[in-house]
Amino acid sequence: GGIITQTPKFLIGQEGQKLTLKCQQNFNHDTMYWYRQDSGKGLRLIYYSITENDLQKGDLSEGYDASREKKSSFSLTVTSAQKNEMAVFLCASSISTTNSDYTFGSGTRLLVI
Amino acid sequence: GDKVKQSPSALSLQEGTNSALRCNFSIAATTVQWFLQNPRGSLINLFYLVPGTKENGRLKSAFDSKESYSTLHIRDAQLEDSGTYFCAAEDSNYQLIWGSGTKLIIKP
Numbered sequence: 001g002g003i004i005t006q007t008p009k010f011l012i013g014q015e016g017q018k019l020t021l022k023c024q025q026n027f028n029h030d031t032m033y034w035y036r037q038d039s040g041k042g043l044r045l046i047y048y049s050i051t052e053n054d055l056q057k058g059d060l061s062e063g064y065d066a067s068r069e070k071k072s073s074f075s076l077t078v079t080s081a082q083k084n085e086m087a088v089f090l091c092a093s094s095i096s097t098t099n100s101d102y103t104f105g106s107g108t109r110l111l112v113i
Numbered sequence: 114g115d116k117v118k119q120s121p122s123a124l125s126l127q128e129g130t131n132s133a134l135r136c137n138f139s140i141a142a143t144t145v146q147w148f149l150q151n152p153r154g155s156l157i158n159l160f161y162l163v164p165g166t167k168e169n170g171r172l173k174s175a176f177d178s179k180e181s182y183s184t185l186h187i188r189d190a191q192l193e194d195s196g197t198y199f200c201a202a203e204d205s206n207y208q209l210i211w212g213s214g215t216k217l218i219i220k221p
Contacts (some may be wrong), residue, residue: 042117042199042211090156102146102209104156 002027006091006105013112015083021076021108023091032074033092033102036060043090049074050096078110085112116140117202119212126190126219134198134215138181142202145176145183146209150197159185159198187217195219 004025013019023032031050035043045058047066055066065077074091091105118137126132136145147159160167162176162183171191176183183200197214204210 042213043201044211045208102158104148104158107156 002103004091004093004103004105006089006108008108009106011108011110013078013081013110015081015112017081017112019078019081019110021078021089021091021110023074023076023105024072025091025093025103025105026072027093027095027103028071029093029103030071030096031094032068033094034058034064034066034074034076035090035092037088037090037107039086046076046089081110081112083112085110115213116204116210117142117200117212119198119200119215121215122213123216124218126187126217128190128192128219128221130190131186131188132190132217133187134185134200134217136183136200136202136212138183138202140202140204140210142176142178142181142183143205144203145174146201146203147174147183147185148199148201149194150199150214152196156199190219192219192221 007022033048034046037043044060046060046064048056049068052071067075088107090107092102094102116139120135145162149157160174164178166175171188173186197216199214201209201211
């Protein structure tokens with residue numbers, strides 16, 4: 001079976017800092033996603049990518065950059081961390097955008113002090 | 114308003130009892146998925162549904178695209194069923210729209 005790995009699991013940053021989150025999958029899935037989850041809320045799409053070097057903006061792309069350097073990896077950058085920000089960032093992959101049977105990583109928990 | 118509305122927002126059940134969670138859609142959903150986020154934060158995919166029903170152990174889910182809703186039934190609730198249940202509907206642009214979750218607590 002495959003696995004989707006997010007690093008780091010926990011991230012503490014300072015206000016204004018640029019922070020990068022990484023995601024790797026070995027399913028050979030074409031499509032990868034970054035979601036943000038705030039406490040008690042549903043998931044909001046930040047960016048997704050349908051293939052290597054492709055980037056598509058989601059509802060919440062402002063304040064973030066993303067990079068799909070290769071098919072197996074998708075990274076997300078918080079361009080300027082906001083003070084007291086606390087959220088979980090979830091990476092997911094699926095075979096394609098038309099087959100949305102998703103597999104999720106276990107998340108990166110961000111705290112900005 | 115919410116495109117995917119989950120109810121109830123929170124639920125407390127005695128171990129061994131049954132319950133149903135519901136998602137109503139104001140979009141034309143083509144598929145629905147149900148996820149459990151366990152207390153450690155990991156998201157587990159429970160069901161991926163086209164219109165119809167699926168069953169897996171003590172869980173059963175139904176998706177009615179004409180009436181725009183989906184349900185998740187939990188039979189004989191166990192302590193490990195605790196967590197937050199999310200439904201997500203795929204719209205006509207292949208985007209997943211998420212509900213805000215139902216927080217379920219199972220009491221011994």
